[in-house]
Amino acid sequence: MKENFKKYLVEFIGTFFLMFTVGSVVLLGANGVIGAIAIGFALMIMVYAGGYVSGGHYNPAVSLAAAVSGALDKKQLLQYWVAQALGASAAALLVCFLSPEIIESSCPFSLPQIVIGEFLFTFALCYVVLQTAVAEKTAGNCYYGLAIGSTVMVGAVAVGGILCFGAFNPAVALGLGILNVACWVAMGITVATNLIAAVIAALTYKFINK
DSSP: OHHHHHHHHHHHHHHHHHHHHHHIIIIISOOHHHHHHHHHHHHHHHHHHHHHHHOSOOSHHHHHHHHHHTSSOGGGHHHHHHHHHHHHHHHHHHHHHHOSOOOOOBOOSOHHHHHHHHHHHHHHHHHHHIIIIIOGGGTTOSOHHHHHHHHHHHHHHHTBTTTBOOOOSHHHHHHHHHTTSBOHHHHHHHHHHHHHHHHHHHHHHHHHTO
């Protein structure tokens, strides 16, 4: 029980700092490429910090992909999701408290744009996580955190703010909703797309690594 709690605590902390960075970039400071680099590095740092404890998911889609692939006990999936949702919510609320700006929610992207953008890079993220941090043939490598963080950075630059909100993460989507950056309908579509992409990425990983 104690060991499991450590995992959930690590997931809370990692998701908190990832979401706080996203929220700060959106409402408080950097944007564009610099913001994308900050978000990618925040994820990379937390993956290296907590990967050996919980797997360093910080993302319900990644946890789902890990469960489908067999890297995470399915009985722990809900607890991971709760920890991640709480971390993202706490970070978003803190950013709201610190932000002097009130933003009106918007849905500037069409349904196809959100689905395509979120699907492609959530798939890429889950696929990279499994291939670099889970696959037996890459076990023990020291680059997995950089690969995972860089995937989010690339996605944020390539499609974030262009085709979609660039969440690639249901917990981040929840945080963006709390920040009022995005309308809840768009966030619902984002979450559904993220989870579907995670399952397909896990099945692809299992096919490649039979």
